[in-house]
Amino acid sequence: MRAAADLLLAALHSAAEALSGCGVRFEAFARLGESVHLHRERDGSLERRLSREFGVACRVAGDGRAGFAAASGSGARAGRDAARAAMATMRPAPDPLPPRSLLGSSGTALPFQTPDLERLAALVEEVAGRFAAGNHGLALVQLRGLAGSSAAALATGEGFHAVASAGGAVLELLVAPSEGPWRHFHFAAPALADLDPAAVAERTREAALLATRGRPPERQLADVILAPAVAAPLVAALAQRLTAAAEPLGAARVSRAWRLVDDRPGPAGLLPLPWDGEGLPARRIELIAGGEVRERLATWADAERSGGAPGGAVRPSYRHPPRAGPANLVVLPEPALQQSELLARVEHGFYLAVPAGAVQVDAASGRFELRAAAVAVRHGKPAAAHPLVTLRGSLRRLLGALVAAGGDSESFSLACAVTTPSLLFRRLEIA
Amino acid sequence: MERDERSGLFELAAAVARERIAGLVDVYLERRAEAFWRLAAGRVVARETLLREGAAVRRAGVFASSDGLDRPALAGLLGITSRALPAFAAPRFPEAPMLEETAGAFPTAWSGVRWRWSWAAVLAGRSAVTVARPELAEVTFCDGRRALACWPALPAPDSDARPPAAPTVARPGPTRALLAPAAAAVLVHELIGHPLEGDLLLRGGSPWAGRGGQRILHAALSVADDPTRGDLPGGFSADDEGAAAAPRPLLAGGVLVGALADRRTAEALGVRPGNARRAGVHAPPRPRISNLIVEAAAALPQPPRGDAAVEVVSVSSGTLEPASGAVLLHVRTAFALRGGSRRQRLAPFTLVGTVARLARGILAAAEPAAAAPEPGWCGKDGEFVPTGAVAPWLLLEGMEIR
Numbered sequence: 001m002r003a004a005a006d007l008l009l010a011a012l013h014s015a016a017e018a019l020s021g022c023g024v025r026f027e028a029f030a031r032l033g034e035s036v037h038l039h040r041e042r043d044g045s046l047e048r049r050l051s052r053e054f055g056v057a058c059r060v061a062g063d064g065r066a067g068f069a070a071a072s073g074s075g076a077r078a079g080r081d082a083a084r085a086a087m088a089t090m091r092p093a094p095d096p097l098p099p100r101s102l103l104g105s106s107g108t109a110l111p112f113q114t115p116d117l118e119r120l121a122a123l124v125e126e127v128a129g130r131f132a133a134g135n136h137g138l139a140l141v142q143l144r145g146l147a148g149s150s151a152a153a154l155a156t157g158e159g160f161h162a163v164a165s166a167g168g169a170v171l172e173l174l175v176a177p178s179e180g181p182w183r184h185f186h187f188a189a190p191a192l193a194d195l196d197p198a199a200v201a202e203r204t205r206e207a208a209l210l211a212t213r214g215r216p217p218e219r220q221l222a223d224v225i226l227a228p229a230v231a232a233p234l235v236a237a238l239a240q241r242l243t244a245a246a247e248p249l250g251a252a253r254v255s256r257a258w259r260l261v262d263d264r265p266g267p268a269g270l271l272p273l274p275w276d277g278e279g280l281p282a283r284r285i286e287l288i289a290g291g292e293v294r295e296r297l298a299t300w301a302d303a304e305r306s307g308g309a310p311g312g313a314v315r316p317s318y319r320h321p322p323r324a325g326p327a328n329l330v331v332l333p334e335p336a337l338q339q340s341e342l343l344a345r346v347e348h349g350f351y352l353a354v355p356a357g358a359v360q361v362d363a364a365s366g367r368f369e370l371r372a373a374a375v376a377v378r379h380g381k382p383a384a385a386h387p388l389v390t391l392r393g394s395l396r397r398l399l400g401a402l403v404a405a406g407g408d409s410e411s412f413s414l415a416c417a418v419t420t421p422s423l424l425f426r427r428l429e430i431a
Numbered sequence: 432m433e434r435d436e437r438s439g440l441f442e443l444a445a446a447v448a449r450e451r452i453a454g455l456v457d458v459y460l461e462r463r464a465e466a467f468w469r470l471a472a473g474r475v476v477a478r479e480t481l482l483r484e485g486a487a488v489r490r491a492g493v494f495a496s497s498d499g500l501d502r503p504a505l506a507g508l509l510g511i512t513s514r515a516l517p518a519f520a521a522p523r524f525p526e527a528p529m530l531e532e533t534a535g536a537f538p539t540a541w542s543g544v545r546w547r548w549s550w551a552a553v554l555a556g557r558s559a560v561t562v563a564r565p566e567l568a569e570v571t572f573c574d575g576r577r578a579l580a581c582w583p584a585l586p587a588p589d590s591d592a593r594p595p596a597a598p599t600v601a602r603p604g605p606t607r608a609l610l611a612p613a614a615a616a617v618l619v620h621e622l623i624g625h626p627l628e629g630d631l632l633l634r635g636g637s638p639w640a641g642r643g644g645q646r647i648l649h650a651a652l653s654v655a656d657d658p659t660r661g662d663l664p665g666g667f668s669a670d671d672e673g674a675a676a677a678p679r680p681l682l683a684g685g686v687l688v689g690a691l692a693d694r695r696t697a698e699a700l701g702v703r704p705g706n707a708r709r710a711g712v713h714a715p716p717r718p719r720i721s722n723l724i725v726e727a728a729a730a731l732p733q734p735p736r737g738d739a740a741v742e743v744v745s746v747s748s749g750t751l752e753p754a755s756g757a758v759l760l761h762v763r764t765a766f767a768l769r770g771g772s773r774r775q776r777l778a779p780f781t782l783v784g785t786v787a788r789l790a791r792g793i794l795a796a797a798e799p800a801a802a803a804p805e806p807g808w809c810g811k812d813g814e815f816v817p818t819g820a821v822a823p824w825l826l827l828e829g830m831e832i833r
Contacts, residue, residue, distance in 0.1 A: 051713045052497040069480035074499020085480040093477055319481055360761055362779055363575035431833050
């Protein structure tokens with residue numbers, strides 16, 4: 001952490017120096033990210049990528065004006081560049097900076113650890129080797145491994161200072177069955193050591209062979225179980241919608257089976273951090289619980305306008321000002337059912353097991369569409385395979401249609417971190 | 432490149448070459464400046480600035496990148512000492528345009544305007560090539576969609592953007608659709624552009640692999656990738672491996688005649704390189720689309736609305752699923768057609784087809800062709816580059832409304 005902290009502090013210091021005589025309130029944020037990527041192709045060839053990103057962002061406010069700018073670089077100059085550019089962007093606007101009295105940290109920063117390329121390479125090779133074992137007719141088209149670490153620091157002109165760090169590891173496998181569409185699998189964990197190569201290979205094999213042939217189902221309304229990998233992007237989209245919707249979705253009918261939290265301080269979830277994107281102490285934010293939409297994620301300025309509570313700011317990179325949004329989503333199953341219990345609750349429906357492509361969400365209407373490999377379920381038993389089914393609906397409908405959740409939670413690194421079990425919904429549209 | 436005595440890039444390239452770094456392929460330097468004007472009710476309410484700079488080094492099997500464009504950062508990537516490198520200078524970040532002062536009020540459907548400038552250089556061997564790209568103008572709409580053009584032109588307001596309160600739901604099933612240029616551009620981007628990218632061709636994920644010299648479209652369309660069109664967002668003077676930009680014919684009268692290649696894929700495909708693009712300093716170069724120019728040998732003089740059931744004005748995105756051969760167009764704006772005239776505005780829907788059906792299903796092209804604000808930003812494995820297109824209207828069958 002020492003070298004990373006020195007770099008962050010040098011950049012913040014140079015930004016503060018450039019701004020301290022300008023007669024403005026200011027906030028400087030610096031972030032260092034280091035990552036290693038490995039791409040293993042079908043023929044065994046390897047491509048290694050090592051990346052180091054560093055940048056500083058400054059928000060400034062004074063005399064009824066405010067501005068924002070960010071600059072990347074390799075040291076203190078980035079801080080000075082961001083500070084000067086921020087001053088040049090000032091224009092009439094309310095002060096967006098939270099008061100000093102609200103800033104703080106809910107914990108201490110973990111040590112920054114440079115990602116380990118050799119360890120990642122060993123993991124990738126072991127997964128590839130274990131996947132290849134056996135005569136299953138599957139080809140591993142591409143295997144990608146990623147390990148990354150980041151450290152961030154925030155300082156204000158009023159003397160607040162905080163640091164944080166985080167890490168993560170991801171494995172992505174692109175698999176070609178002997179027939180049917182290729183499948184994409186995603187595994188994420190807080191660290192490389194948390195990814196079990198044997199489990200990754202076995203689960204990928206099983207899921208890729210689940211629905212390689214079969215006819216598309218008729219268009220219908222049906223009960224659906226979404227496996228964690230299928231549910232995760234929908235949960236993220238729902239949380240985004242709850243944050244951004246012009247009209248409150250709280251008016252929608254909400255199932256009591258939902259309990260969705262943004263567990264910012266952890267320990268649950270993939271990406272806990274001790275403070276939010278503006279330097280407010282991290283707290284667990286209940287988004288949906290008890291049959292209602294609870295809190296709406298808000299920055300300090302949002303909360304001032306709406307009368308809500310701040311603490312919901314995120315800063316995915318240094319390049320943009322903080323905005324309201326989910327950080328570490330966790331679906332808490334209450335109760336957590338066994339897979340067999342979930343299936344037993346489906347008289348006539350589908351188990352969507354493996355996502356096929358990205359979820360499409362229409363921001364204006366809140367309607368979504370996703371495709372997945374599925375198994376038809378009749379009387380709680382698997383009945384037929386469908387290599388591709390389309391699930392459509394509205395995020396509002398999802399709020400009311402959840403009836404149960406499984407105990408098989410998995411974490412995913414998407415636009416935010418999402419941890420979710422399998423989710424059972426009543427009467428969604430299968431096309 | 433014209434020699435710029437003040438930049439020191441040639442001296443830098445020579446110094447790097449002198450170090451004889453094992454497996455070194457090239458060095459990439461980049462600077463980008465962006466300004467974003469946040470709008471509300473047609474007025475600017477905030478302005479943001481982003482200044483980025485960085486370098487990337489490719490060695491055999493290894494790609495390393497870092498923010499920062501100074502000697503220590505570059506020396507660190509190369510694994511040498513800073514002293515081995517001479518001083519060099521990238522162009523200064525330019526001042527952002529004076530948008531607020533010159534443009535006045537904006538359409539209320541816009542939530543932001545972004546300007547982007549970039550400079551890049553590729554050092555390979557002892558040569559240094561600078562990469563010139565057009566400045567970009569991007570409009571973000573209140574519903575989240577984005578449109579791209581070359582600065583100072585701002586994308587034209589979409590007169591059909593505001594949906595009616597209760598749009599008609601399109602009837603599911605096979606349909607004959609008339610695609611306006613903006614939608615046709617996305618279809619050709621997905622159907623022809625992506626599948627002819629060298630890495631996809633070699634990975635076995637392209638339906639056009641091994642079809643060189645064959646007629647792959649029933650319609651006599653000619654498609655070229657043309658980065659020399661500096662008036663379109665995907666233009667560049669040299670690709671991101673330093674090869675001079677040149678138009679690349681892909682289809683001639685429906686016959687497959689080319690592919691998009693970088694250095695790594697060119698030899699295996701039997702074509703010259705020149706289509707390598709990087710999504711940024713942290714992304715390695717890959718074969719990518721720049722500007723797709725679609726022409727038809729016998730285009731109809733006007734759109735044949737009488738021959739179609741649905742007119743698709745614009746799509747929010749398109750997708751090609753390589754292995755299944757499915758093409759999806761997520762339609763944002765469309766109208767039912769009857770008797771050659773527009774009737775009801777339709778609610779958003781998805782058009783789904785297969786590459787094989789679409790190859791036979793493009794029935795006709797019609798004037799007027801137009802530069803399209805879409806596809807705009809093209810994503811591939813999470814890496815986004817600006818692209819442009821000029822396309823005619825297309826009449827097609829073989830896709831289903833879902």
